[in-house]
Amino acid sequence: MIIAGCRLPVSCCLFPDAPQLLLAGGTPAPLHSGAVAVDGRPGYERPGSLEEALALLARLGEHAVPLAGGTDVALRLRHGLVGTEHTLIDLGGIGLGGLEERGDALVLGAAVRIADLRSSPRVARRAPLLCEATAEFGSPQIRGRATLAGNLGNASPVADLAPALVALGARITLASKDGTRELAVEDLPSGPGKTARRVDELITEVTVPFQRGPGAYERLVYRRQLAIAVGSVAVHTEVREGKVSWARVAAGAVGPRVLLCPRTAAAIVGLPVGEGAPARLAAAVQALATETSPISDPRASRAYRAGALGEALRTAVGRGRDGRGGRGQS
Ligand SMILES: Cc1cc2nc3c(=O)[nH]c(=O)nc-3n(C[C@H](O)[C@H](O)[C@H](O)COP(=O)(O)OP(=O)(O)OC[C@H]3O[C@@H](n4cnc5c(N)ncnc54)[C@H](O)[C@@H]3O)c2cc1C
Numbered sequence: 001m002i003i004a005g006c007r008l009p010v011s012c013c014l015f016p017d018a019p020q021l022l023l024a025g026g027t028p029a030p031l032h033s034g035a036v037a038v039d040g041r042p043g044y045e046r047p048g049s050l051e052e053a054l055a056l057l058a059r060l061g062e063h064a065v066p067l068a069g070g071t072d073v074a075l076r077l078r079h080g081l082v083g084t085e086h087t088l089i090d091l092g093g094i095g096l097g098g099l100e101e102r103g104d105a106l107v108l109g110a111a112v113r114i115a116d117l118r119s120s121p122r123v124a125r126r127a128p129l130l131c132e133a134t135a136e137f138g139s140p141q142i143r144g145r146a147t148l149a150g151n152l153g154n155a156s157p158v159a160d161l162a163p164a165l166v167a168l169g170a171r172i173t174l175a176s177k178d179g180t181r182e183l184a185v186e187d188l189p190s191g192p193g194k195t196a197r198r199v200d201e202l203i204t205e206v207t208v209p210f211q212r213g214p215g216a217y218e219r220l221v222y223r224r225q226l227a228i229a230v231g232s233v234a235v236h237t238e239v240r241e242g243k244v245s246w247a248r249v250a251a252g253a254v255g256p257r258v259l260l261c262p263r264t265a266a267a268i269v270g271l272p273v274g275e276g277a278p279a280r281l282a283a284a285v286q287a288l289a290t291e292t293s294p295i296s297d298p299r300a301s302r303a304y305r306a307g308a309l310g311e312a313l314r315t316a317v318g319r320g321r322d323g324r325g326g327r328g329q330s
Helices: 009-013 018-022 050-063 073-078 114-119 121-126 128-133 140-145 148-153 161-167 262-268 278-291 302-321
Strands: 043-045 064-067 087-090 099-102 105-109 171-176 179-184 189-191 202-209 215-220 231-240 243-252
Touching (some): 050 064, 050 171, 050 202, 064 073, 099 121, 105 121, 114 148, 128 161, 128 215, 148 161, 161 215, 161 231, 161 243, 215 302, 243 262, 243 278
Parallel strands (some): 064 087
Antiparallel strands (some): 105 202, 171 179, 231 243
16 A cells, blocks of 8 residues: 555554555544544544643543554554554644744754654754754655654654754653643653653653754664664763863663663763774773663674674764764755
């Protein structure tokens, strides 16, 4: 079945109306109206405002499944993890697609697409590390559907945006009908596929402080695109008087969730720019090994992940220090 010019086999196995959810741009017709599930399919609701969506979440509780671009939810449907007891809450009608500067931060709406992040001159200028994290994300079709909140809400330890956002010190706003609260991006996931989001909450925006200095995102993959990272590291630094004066480091796919690595960052501070400092970098690589817990799985062994991650850190620090971070809009 061809969807918006691409082959998305997931749609074939879900329910006949799935293409309506997956078609880019258009306003999809409901699978069936109301929250009552029929024919083994989940219920479906398409609220017209954030308030309506939050009221639905409050009413349906754990049975509500927020649906943004659907690129992850589609797989859960296919594997029977979302069933008749659930109701999909299609967020396509509630807005949240804004991308603006507020003070010294970028404020990104939950529904901003990966393609928007990748092509935005504002993101490229203010948070090139985030732009870089979108460079090898999925395919053009996936980037055109997948959203920022979906990437974080899915809580996959291999998600590409999370390490960059953590290294940038980004914060998530969660809204419920009772109000809003903020969380650091690293505090949203509580384990693979699990988050600290309450069932009555939605991610509404992500606030990303402007990047302070050189940064780089290194992703270990077996091929450039449509591949899941077997390890990733994001490095964000500030440079003063020829030395790294401040750093923040995050790692992905080497633990049950994205990891902030403060000891690794501390070991980078003080390194001279544009000059090798192998002993200090060895200390950073060692610190990274203590702050991550890679596992063996069919894609890579624990030992491979640990070794390769250290090399990724060397590359990222080297690129960042040389001012060669940012493969952003390749
Ligand atoms: C072929 C393919 C390639 C991919 N490549 C990559 C890749 O390179 N890198 C990568 O990181 N990911 C990749 N993904 C995974 C996926 O595309 C991303 O995680 C994407 O960002 C999910 O966004 P979405 O809008 O489609 O989310 P959805 O599938 O709609 O939702 C994902 C999760 O987030 C929740 N959610 C959505 N919006 C909100 C909200 N506002 N508030 C609270 N919870 C919310 C949903 O309930 C669900 O649990 C790929 C997927 C496919 C199918």
